[in-house]
Amino acid sequence: MTTTDLAERLAAAFAADADAAELMSAQRSPRFEADAAVRQRRLRPRVGMTAFAALALVVLVAGALVRSDVTVRTVPPSEGAGRDASVDRVRGVGEDGDGLWPVVGAESAFALAEQQPGAWDDPDVVALRYLEDHLGNTRVAVVSSHSPSPQTREVEATVGPLDVELHLVRYGPTSAWTVTRASTPVLSGEGGGSSFVGGRTQQSLRFTSSLDGELDVTVVEQTVGDERELATATQPLSRAIEFAFDLPESPAGTHRRVLRLRLRLEGGHRLLLEQVSSSQNAGGRSVTVKDIAAPGASTLLGAARAGVLTAMEADGGGCAFGLAGSGAIDFGVGQVCRTTTGVVAAAATWLEDDTVVVFGIGSAKVAAVRITRGNETQEVGTVEAGLESQYGFVALFAPKGRTKGEPIRIVALDDDGSELATTDVEVTPSWQDEAAALTKGVEVSG
């Protein structure tokens, strides 16, 4: 068969698929404004996530009560798509006035807005979205029904802790990073002047800041399942901050160094970190992680080690996460297992030298994750932080031998060791193909 013949057959096959799709579409007479049936169906799989989102918001908002930025009133769940949450309205008292807003999951906000316009107490506000940033803070956006095309007016309400912790993997002599607030850098830093003297590394770090407070810098060295602190120092934030560390030479192999920053801001600051960028020039390539809002990763499950690792749930229950390091963005895909309490424990796999990474969304109920591979069982990692911080935990699992293509069972364990949820993950050998689409959400420069 010639290529032309094959091309004609392909065109016919594709056209047949297109005709079938168009025919079905025509039978449904879809309209964007009133496509309730389709939207309703779309919402069903996300009910669990909506509950999770609302639960997370409750905890986050509760954490902010002491600051009186946002108060919350719980009301019984009312009927309506996606509104099975225990909390479905939030009273916001802030710069944008006050109002009683319904809480919906980010993904269902627009759908609800269009399905039930004017159904809320405030006829101008039809939905509220909460967008969690990489550092566990929450941006509250209100969807208004004023205009023909719903507009989003954002009400910035800082909830959650003001301590910020960044984990930067594999900082190098030319690494640099920036934390921004409303697109304005509030803290930027770089590591420079690395030199090797007598088997030790002289590492200097420089920061500039427009904030008041203190900055802790800790350098840790991580191995599989363990880490040790190499150096730590604290300085008040100012326009120019410098740290200098004398570190032992990093062993080759499975060791890696992590730079951990903790910002302690003085009272009164409202810090909304919309974007965390980490740039590394390792390997002569600069990578900036702006916002891993990957296509298809419809729901941000959580962010651990901000700027480094972010997990998302794709439609259909898949889990994806990104990892920035060594001048490259790597992604893994996996699956999501849910605990019976409605908390999400996500497990994903990422392969580099056959290492499996398990990513769990913060939950006070998930104490550990156990991986079973064949007859081999290993508990990996414990929860580093609870739900209030929205940080998850990361566990590295490096089974002996090759794992590609092997099924792995991951079990989320409660404090008492009882099993909360189980998911079977297939370590895919084609993760690079799966990850290709995700790179659209990542800005790569240099």
Next chain:
Amino acid sequence: MAPGPTTSVPTRPGDVAELFAQEHRSMVRLAGALVGDAEAAQEVVQEAFLRVHRRWASVDEPAAYLRVAVVSAAKNHHRTVSRSDRRLLRARAVAPTSTDLGASDLGDALRALPFPQRAALALRFYAGLPDDEIAALLGCRSATVRSHVRRGLAALREVIEP
């Protein structure tokens, strides 16, 4: 001086509903070609329009963004298709009972292809797009598109001409 060629500047739709009216049919057809499933195509297009809706204020060319979103959503759909289903399709694709491949068999063989290959084939042979436009939609280089097409055709030939 003679007037130069007239350049058609696409006008930005006023809102998502207008964009929907303009583009929905063609996007459904494109999605149908990309995913090979009428039901899934509806979902893919719906997802794409929702994405456009969410980012309406920041999108300069909604129609172009929509097409990217459709391709992206189609890829996500492909990812969520269970691996067992794909294996089944591959098994069906590599063990044809007849060398006279019908349209449905060819459809199965297409569904067994990795998404980049199927997408590259659909965008070239159905949508008739040049390699650079396909590359932009798939987020890869033109050379990679050509590679996807070459490998996709080779894989199909293995089914058609075992």
